[in-house]
Amino acid sequence: MEMRDTSVSLSGVRLDNPVIPASGCFGFGYVMSEYYDLDILGSISIKGTTLSPRAGNPLPRVAECPDGLINSVGLQNPGVHKVVSEELPKLRKVFHKPVVANISGFSVDEYVEACRVIDGAEEVGIIELNVSCPNVHGGGMSFGTQPESVAEVVKAVKEVVTKPLYVKLTPNVTDIVKIACAAEDAGADGLCLINTLLGMRIDTKTRRPVVANKVGGFSGPAIFPVAVRMIWQVASAVNIPVIGCGGVSTADNVIEMMMAGATAVEVGSANLVNPYACKDIIEALPSRMEKLGIASLSDIIGAALPR
Amino acid sequence: MKMKADRHKHRFFRVVSNRKVAAKTWELALEGDTSDFTAPGQFVNIAVAGKYLRRPISVCDISGSRLTLLYDVVGEGTEVMSEMKPGDTADVLTGLGNGFNLAVKTEKPLLVGGGIGCAPLLMLARSLCREGKRPVVVLGFNTAADVVLKKEFEDMGLDVYVSTADGSEGTRGFVTDAIAEKNPDFDYFYTCGPLPMLRALCERLAQPGELSLESRMACGFGICMCCVLETRSGLKGICKAGPVFPKDELIWK
Numbered sequence: 001m002e003m004r005d006t007s008v009s010l011s012g013v014r015l016d017n018p019v020i021p022a023s024g025c026f027g028f029g030y031v032m033s034e035y036y037d038l039d040i041l042g043s044i045s046i047k048g049t050t051l052s053p054r055a056g057n058p059l060p061r062v063a064e065c066p067d068g069l070i071n072s073v074g075l076q077n078p079g080v081h082k083v084v085s086e087e088l089p090k091l092r093k094v095f096h097k098p099v100v101a102n103i104s105g106f107s108v109d110e111y112v113e114a115c116r117v118i119d120g121a122e123e124v125g126i127i128e129l130n131v132s133c134p135n136v137h138g139g140g141m142s143f144g145t146q147p148e149s150v151a152e153v154v155k156a157v158k159e160v161v162t163k164p165l166y167v168k169l170t171p172n173v174t175d176i177v178k179i180a181c182a183a184e185d186a187g188a189d190g191l192c193l194i195n196t197l198l199g200m201r202i203d204t205k206t207r208r209p210v211v212a213n214k215v216g217g218f219s220g221p222a223i224f225p226v227a228v229r230m231i232w233q234v235a236s237a238v239n240i241p242v243i244g245c246g247g248v249s250t251a252d253n254v255i256e257m258m259m260a261g262a263t264a265v266e267v268g269s270a271n272l273v274n275p276y277a278c279k280d281i282i283e284a285l286p287s288r289m290e291k292l293g294i295a296s297l298s299d300i301i302g303a304a305l306p307r
Numbered sequence: 308m309k310m311k312a313d314r315h316k317h318r319f320f321r322v323v324s325n326r327k328v329a330a331k332t333w334e335l336a337l338e339g340d341t342s343d344f345t346a347p348g349q350f351v352n353i354a355v356a357g358k359y360l361r362r363p364i365s366v367c368d369i370s371g372s373r374l375t376l377l378y379d380v381v382g383e384g385t386e387v388m389s390e391m392k393p394g395d396t397a398d399v400l401t402g403l404g405n406g407f408n409l410a411v412k413t414e415k416p417l418l419v420g421g422g423i424g425c426a427p428l429l430m431l432a433r434s435l436c437r438e439g440k441r442p443v444v445v446l447g448f449n450t451a452a453d454v455v456l457k458k459e460f461e462d463m464g465l466d467v468y469v470s471t472a473d474g475s476e477g478t479r480g481f482v483t484d485a486i487a488e489k490n491p492d493f494d495y496f497y498t499c500g501p502l503p504m505l506r507a508l509c510e511r512l513a514q515p516g517e518l519s520l521e522s523r524m525a526c527g528f529g530i531c532m533c534c535v536l537e538t539r540s541g542l543k544g545i546c547k548a549g550p551v552f553p554k555d556e557l558i559w560k
Contacts, residue, residue, distance in 0.1 A: 027530040031547065034528075035315065047532070055542060060523040062533040064360050064384070069525060073532050076542065220359055272526040273354070273361060275400065276317060 004286040005296035008042070008263050010241055011164035011189045013098055013125045015042035015264055018254060018297060019282050022245050022268035023048050023102035023128065023168075024073065028087040033094035035275045040282055045100035045266055046087070048130055051114040053079035063201040063210035068220020068247070068269060070199045072213035075104055075133065080114045088123040098125020102168065104133045105153075112156050119161040127163050128243075129154065129188075132170040132195045144170040144195075147182030154186035164189040166243060171223075171230055172198050180234040192243040192266065193234060194227045220269040223247045228260045235261020236305050249277065251284035258297060259304040316343050316402050316528075320374060322395040325388075330452035331381070332423060333389050334367075337374040337397055344369055346406025347430035348499070348519055348551050351376065352527035354398035355384045361400065362388065363524045363546070365499070367426040367456075368433070377426040377455060403527050404550045407431050408517060409438070413495035416442040417516075419482050419508060421500020422449070425456050427519060431497055436463055443491040444468070447482035447504065451475035466491070483507050506559050516554045520545050 006017040023045040026032060038044065056076025063070040077083065080103070091099065101124045105111035111129065118124055131144035131153060143149045150167065158165055167183040169176055171194040180191055196217025201210040209215070227246025235242050244262025248254060249270040257265050270277035285297070294300055311319050320339030328334045344366065351374075352361040362384045368375040380389050391397065407427070416435055418428045425446050435442050444460045447470045454476055460467045469477030470485035478485040482504060496516035498508055505518045522534035522545045529547025536545050538556045543549065 025531060027532070031529045035317075055537070056532065056535060059534065061535075062360070062523050062525045062531070064358060066359070068359055071525065071531065071533060076532050076535060269359075272531050273359060274317070275526070275528060276314065 004289040004294070005298070006285050006289070008298050008301070010126060010166075010243070010264055013164065017042045017282050017285060018258065018262070018264040019278050020045050020100060020243070020264055020266045021271055021278055022266035023100075023130070024071070025268040025271045028083070029091045029099070030094050032275065036279045038095040039097065041095070041097070041278055042264060043097055043100050043125065044091070044095060045102050045128055046083070046091070047077055048075050048102045048104045049077050049080050049083045049114065049118065050075055050104050050106075051080055051110045053077065053082065058212040060211055061213070061216070063216065065199065065201065065218060065220065065222065067222035068218055069272070070201055070211060070216035070218050071196070072211045072216035074213065080117045084117060084121045088121050092123050099123050100126045100128050100166075102128045102130055104130040106133060107137050108153050108156050111153050112160055115157045116160040119163055124163060126166055127161055128166045128168050128192055129157060130168045130195070132168065142170060142172070144179060145173050147178050150179055151182045151186035154183050154188050158187040166190040166192050168192040168195055168245075169234075170195045171226060176230050177233050177237045180238055184238045184240050188240060190241040190243065191234060191238065192245055194223070194230050194246045197223055197226065219247065221247045221249050224253060228257060231257060231262050232260040232304065235302055248281075251281050251288045254281060254285065255288060255292065255294070255300065258300050259302070261302040261305055263301050313340050316400055318343070318399050318401050320397040320399055322391050322393050322397055323373070324393055325391045327389075328377070329455045330450075331379050332453070332455050333378055333380060335376045335378065335388065335391065337376070337399070338372050339374065339399075341369050341372055341374050341401070343402025345402065346409065347434050348406035348427045349402060349404045350527070350550065352400040352403060352524070353388070355387045357387060358384050360525055361527060363403070363527050365427040365519070365550075366430060368430045377423060379423045400527055404546060405548065407497055407519070407551050409434055411495060411517070414440065415493045415495075416440055417445065417491055417493035417496040417514075418442045419445045419447075419486070419496060419498040419500070420456075421447045421482060421504040422453065424498070424500030424504075424519070424521070427499050428497065429456055429459055432460060432463060432465060441465060443493060445470070445482050445485050445489075445491070447471070447485065447500065448476075449473065481507065483511055486512075509554055509557065509559065517551050518554060518557065519551045520549055522546070522550075
């Protein structure tokens with residue numbers, strides 16, 4: 001079999017392949033080195049990090065769904081300073097490529113300060129701004145649901161960071177294209193979509209929601225078609241790279257998402273049921289490429305977009 | 308079905324038998340590579356047909372390539388598990404969790420199991436017996452029809468005391484009532500069972516000990532943070548840092 005080129009580039013950060021474990025589904029990465037050599041990965045998106053440490057939500061935090069799961073972990077993390085001083089150095093011992101740093105906040109100031117700190121970590125190649133958490137200044141509405149608040153936080157963060165800034169968008173909006181364009185206009189270097197869909201399960205024996213937080217983020221193969229649709233819509237409308245995310249479980253899913261307009265692809269829930277999910281996908285890519293007549297993966301980015 | 312290849316901690320077992328052993332409890336015997344297990348009290352995360360998430364089940368016993376799991380049929384997932392047939396392939400994440408600490412200094416261990424929490428104590432008892440110790444075993448259930456593993460522990464020559472909530476077998480009440488009645492001599496306890504039982508033991512037993520916790524889990528290997536517990540040394544994943552925690556690490560609120 002001739003060599004297939006799986007490399008892609010995100011704002012000048014070259015990835016050997018487009019496969020990135022998604023934030024929240026790989027911890028801070030190093031635990032996974034028990035399973036395989038992490039250097040085969042394109043990159044790793046680390047567990048969502050905030051300025052201050054967060055204990056997260058009460059248990060239970062997980063509910064089974066058809067072809068997926070609901071989680072309500074609630075951004076449990078040790079805070080950006082500990083992430084930089086402890087977690088990233090631990091990851092560096094087993095992973096030697098630039099990482100994607102997923103950052104959340106509850107006010108513009110928090111986002112700015114957390115991004116400023118993470119920007120200084122040499123391990124970080126890309127900052128992924130998660131705008132799906134509640135905006136305490138905006139009355140609890142998620143930052144990511146209004147174009148104005150997305151633009152405000154992106155502009156403020158761009159002023160303090162030197163690394164490419166990608167904005168991770170929530171699908172829980174009426175028109176994701178509007179939000180995407182607002183992020184692009186505010187100076188985002190790229191986008192990542194989609195985050196989880198808001199969902200709920202009820203225990204029919206207890207007549208109560210399964211997760212303690214009542215609602216949670218729905219992810220898994222069930223949301224893949226929603227993700228493909230939104231990536232296709234957004235990629236049609238913007239001129240910055242898109243990292244696709246949502247229900248990816250196979251090499252064919254990766255290729256499909258790239259055809260929808262994704263330059264790289266994050267794999268989330270699949271890691272939770274198969275610790276080798278990303279390895280399996282990366283190993284399967286060349287043969288799927290050969291079968292589909294793809295010499296270079298970067299050639300198919302947006303292949304399904306309207307010409 | 309073609310058997311997929313085993314890999315570190317992700318293994319394919321053959322179902323040897325799957326049978327009902329008590330009112331709601333089933334025993335699943337599997338054959339395969341058990342080399343990832345290092346201690347009693349570890350667990351597997353087993354794939355269930357038609358369900359997205361795996362089901363975490365503690366290891367009851369390992370003998371060579373034979374892996375025995377005991378599980379209660381309590382929901383849709385375990386219902387599907389109970390339909391697994393001899394010859395079927397079981398897709399299993401193996402060697403999960405820390406397991407019980409056998410290096411701890413104890414001459415007279417007490418093992419306390421509540422319901423399906425009795426399961427991991429069987430392999431623990433075997434390990435302790437191999438070291439020349441004779442643990443006393445206390446098993447608690449709701450009713451006589453739920454009793455499991457009593458004979459297996461007795462066959463090892465151990466003293467076994469049973470409690471049932473309705474008094475249909477052994478001491479009427481909880482394991483704490485059986486311990487109060489039989490007053491066994493022990494210097495350390497190992498336990499697994501429902502949270503109220505674990506709490507009652509921690510509050511009433513002066514001796515040091517360790518507890519195996521249950522939790523809803525997603526991954527089972529420490530990356531999703533869905534089964535996190537606040538301990539005296541910070542937030543810990545039950546699946547990865549546990550499921551066994553020393554008594555003095557736990558915070559009861």
